[in-house]
Amino acid sequence: xxxxxxxxxxxxxxxxxxxxxxxxxxxxxxxxxxxxxxxxxxxxxxxxxxxxxxxxxxxxxxxxxxxxxxxxxxxxxxxxxxxxxxxxxxxxxxxxxxxxxxxxxxxxxxxxxxxxxxxxxxxxxxxxxxxxxxxxxxxxxxxxxxxxxxxxxxxxxxxxxxxxxxxxxxxxxxxxxxxxxxxxxxxxxxxxxxxxxxxxxxxxxxxxxxxxxxxxxxxxxxxxxxxxxxxxxxxxxxxxxxxxxxxxxxxxxxxxxxxxxxxxxxxxxxxxxxxxxxxxxxxxxxxxxxxxxxxxxxxxxxxxxxxxxxxxxxxxxxxxxxxxxxxxxxxxxxxxxxxxxxxxxxxxxxxxxxxxxxxxxxxxxxxxxxxxxxxxxxxxxxxxxxxxxxxxxxxxxxxxxxxxxxxxxxxxxxxxxxxxxxxxxxxxxxxxxxxxxxxxxxxxxxxxxxxxxxxxxxxxxxxxxxxxxxxxxxxxxxxxxxxxxxxxxxxxxxxxxxxxxxxxx
Amino acid sequence: xxxxxxxxxxxxxxxxxxxxxxxxxxxxxxxxxxxxxxxxxxxxxxxxxxxxxxxxxxxxxxxxxxxxxxxxxxxxxxxxxxxxxxxxxxxxxxxxxxxxxxxxxxxxxxxxxxxxxxxxxxxxxxxxxxxxxxxxxxxxxxxxxxxxxxxxxxxxxxxxxxxxxxxxxxxxxxxxxxxxxxxxxxxxxxxxxxxxxxxxxxxxxxxxxxxxxxxxxxxxxxxxxxxxxxxxxxxxxxxxxxxxxxxxxxxxxxxxxxxxxxxxxxxxxxxxxxxxxxxxxxxxxxxxxxxxxxxxxxxxxxxxxxxxx
Numbered sequence: 164x165x166x167x168x169x170x171x172x173x174x175x176x177x178x179x180x181x182x183x184x185x186x187x188x189x190x191x192x193x194x195x196x197x198x199x200x201x202x203x204x205x206x207x208x209x210x211x212x213x214x215x216x217x218x219x220x221x222x223x224x225x226x227x228x229x230x231x232x233x234x235x236x237x238x239x240x241x242x243x244x245x246x247x248x249x250x251x252x253x254x255x256x257x258x259x260x261x262x263x264x265x266x267x268x269x270x271x272x273x274x275x276x277x278x279x280x281x282x283x284x285x286x287x288x289x290x291x292x293x294x295x296x297x298x299x300x301x302x303x304x305x306x307x308x309x310x311x312x313x314x315x316x317x318x319x320x321x322x323x324x325x326x327x328x329x330x331x332x333x334x335x336x337x338x339x340x341x342x343x344x345x346x347x348x349x350x351x352x353x354x355x356x357x358x359x360x361x362x363x364x365x366x367x368x369x370x371x372x373x374x375x376x377x378x379x380x381x382x383x384x385x386x387x388x389x390x391x392x393x394x395x396x397x398x399x400x401x402x403x404x405x406x407x408x409x410x411x412x413x414x415x416x417x418x419x420x421x422x423x424x425x426x427x428x429x430x431x432x433x434x435x436x437x438x439x440x441x442x443x444x445x446x447x448x449x450x451x452x453x454x455x456x457x458x459x460x461x462x463x464x465x466x467x468x469x470x471x472x473x474x475x476x477x478x479x480x481x482x483x484x485x486x487x488x489x490x491x492x493x494x495x496x497x498x499x500x501x502x503x504x505x506x507x508x509x510x511x512x513x514x515x516x517x518x519x520x521x522x523x524x525x526x527x528x529x530x531x532x533x534x535x536x537x538x539x540x541x542x543x544x545x546x547x548x549x550x551x552x553x554x555x556x557x558x559x560x561x562x563x564x565x566x567x568x569x570x571x572x573x574x575x576x577x578x579x580x581x582x583x584x585x586x587x588x589x590x591x592x593x594x595x596x597x598x599x600x601x602x603x604x605x606x607x608x609x610x611x612x613x614x615x616x617x618x619x620x621x622x623x624x625x626x627x628x629x630x631x632x633x634x635x636x637x638x639x640x641x642x643x644x645x646x647x648x649x650x651x652x653x654x655x656x657x658x659x660x661x662x663x664x665x666x667x668x
Numbered sequence: 669x670x671x672x673x674x675x676x677x678x679x680x681x682x683x684x685x686x687x688x689x690x691x692x693x694x695x696x697x698x699x700x701x702x703x704x705x706x707x708x709x710x711x712x713x714x715x716x717x718x719x720x721x722x723x724x725x726x727x728x729x730x731x732x733x734x735x736x737x738x739x740x741x742x743x744x745x746x747x748x749x750x751x752x753x754x755x756x757x758x759x760x761x762x763x764x765x766x767x768x769x770x771x772x773x774x775x776x777x778x779x780x781x782x783x784x785x786x787x788x789x790x791x792x793x794x795x796x797x798x799x800x801x802x803x804x805x806x807x808x809x810x811x812x813x814x815x816x817x818x819x820x821x822x823x824x825x826x827x828x829x830x831x832x833x834x835x836x837x838x839x840x841x842x843x844x845x846x847x848x849x850x851x852x853x854x855x856x857x858x859x860x861x862x863x864x865x866x867x868x869x870x871x872x873x874x875x876x877x878x879x880x881x882x883x884x885x886x887x888x889x890x891x892x893x894x895x896x897x898x899x900x901x902x903x904x905x906x907x908x909x910x911x912x913x914x915x916x917x918x919x920x921x922x923x924x925x926x927x928x929x930x931x932x933x934x935x936x937x938x939x940x941x942x943x944x945x946x947x948x949x950x951x952x953x954x955x956x957x958x959x960x961x962x963x964x965x966x967x968x969x970x971x972x973x974x975x976x977x
Contacts (some may be wrong), residue, residue, distance in 0.1 A: 318962075511781045
């Protein structure tokens, strides 16, 4: 016997499916102390092969793991400059992921991200250099500084509209820059703090082991930021805010205090940004007012715009593209910014929500095209189209509908004025072959909406046409008010109604 | 601190910022777009006027000599070139940031991003084409000072103030009496209603973008009497214009005028206070605006007229 051959139909014929071993119990481990599963495994019966199969319903964790593992594995083989670029990518991804949390999850259009990072960096660096704070405590200092600044910035955020708040935060960044540059003790260094203590030992600085250690730290920082994003965005706070994003009034009516939730997200992100600031100061060993500059902010904005607002993968993709162009292609000179601007332009003009949103956009487009094509073939007359067929589990129903359609087509061809005239002459009794086929089809019809003749009670030879509801206990409905005085006339009227329905189907 | 000097300086600053802010405000209220490429229009117009004046200098010198006629001809040429270049830049913004996406989802944010990208790109192109060196526009109002009622003012300050009043008056008059102006005002009041009464969004947006571009171009020529033309010279006026437009309540023309006057005088005063000086100008402005926004979240808008939300 030859092997059964299946045609490649359906939306994803090539998707990898795992077999289900029926004799071993399914092992579904949960994360400790939670009810969460790490991966979204689902199983279903394949209606074609009639085999049980298991598949990963959400493959994002898989792609993330592959990408992160590739990054770690390839890092030791990179050149020194490439390693620096990758480390910067990690730091900026961490910043952008937290920024995405503010803009996307909390919906607060803040441009003070780099300002908070800078304040965290300056506060921790100053404590380290002038007060001798050891470097591990710098992270705590940066986080506390970020939290305090975030608290101040959060106060007007619920009162102001998006653009007004954006302007306010931009102004805040500018104020920070001027303030730092005017600080008396920093003026000799042009506003920067140098010789900051670091997790990279002094004599390793800018050496191979130092760069590797720097990368390791930056990678860890990125992982932490992604973890924070995951915990905030897809757990309680994120769920509350998602409700608020869809309908604020409804969220409020159901008792969701979305303003408070926004505030919490903002504070958490700000503290995180402060920690990143402390890391930033340690990574470079110094911090300068350039961190507050508008150009840097624009570049950061380009990153999240290219990637797509509101998604962690968007932040990572956008950061990768922009950092690669800006720091990796240094030979291009000012053309780099032009390239970034061109990408930004193209992405915004052609996609609805950045590169990370292209998948959804493509699916929506394909769905639209499919339904357009389906609508173009309205002549199907009840038959199941192939793309519908894959969604109907009971394959018998498909064949039944096809049979019905063909039967109706054949009967329609039989209906002629002669046939109707024949029925009018003798509604009951000896019929020609064609008429009896048509009548048999009518008799076989479903009870719902089947026509019947109702004799008017108390009247002699008075009939009306009704249609059954098809539901036990629900009375039939009156089709029209006309009273037929002859039963044969009523029979013929029902016949005409059914012929009409047949021709319209 | 010399009060009359500060007064004139503040008024001239207010005039230029007003031109920028009204452009941004008009564009927002009529087509709902925040134009971050306004600064690019500014810089491009400055460079176009500079290139044109460099090309025309020998011709004009031969034709009119060094007298008042030569200056007047040069003034006309630079102003018209600046306005034309600004309008061309406005048309480019219309083609890239409005036409392809104005009926797509997320238009306000996406147009903001597109114009921001345009701004970045045009600054880099200018830098690449003309180099980082600053250019000097011809003094279209001549050089010198005039004493009037005990107030001494430079020619360019008086020229700027008068020119701005004339330009703004003409623009507002055009908006008030012309057919297109009526359409634009209808679009500002109620975009949906305007569309339902047969006004085309596309054919209203084109003149608005070109008009606001031309306003930015004129502002560039007027401001370049005191500062130099450079690729990044558009950034500060853009920030100031945006700030004032927001302070005045986005979309409100009277609000923008009042905001420009307040900010202009504030800057002049901060710049004139000895222990603060020019370095604290932006600091002070932003501090002022933050305080205003905390007290009145929608700026001054709504105090004077209804603005588009």
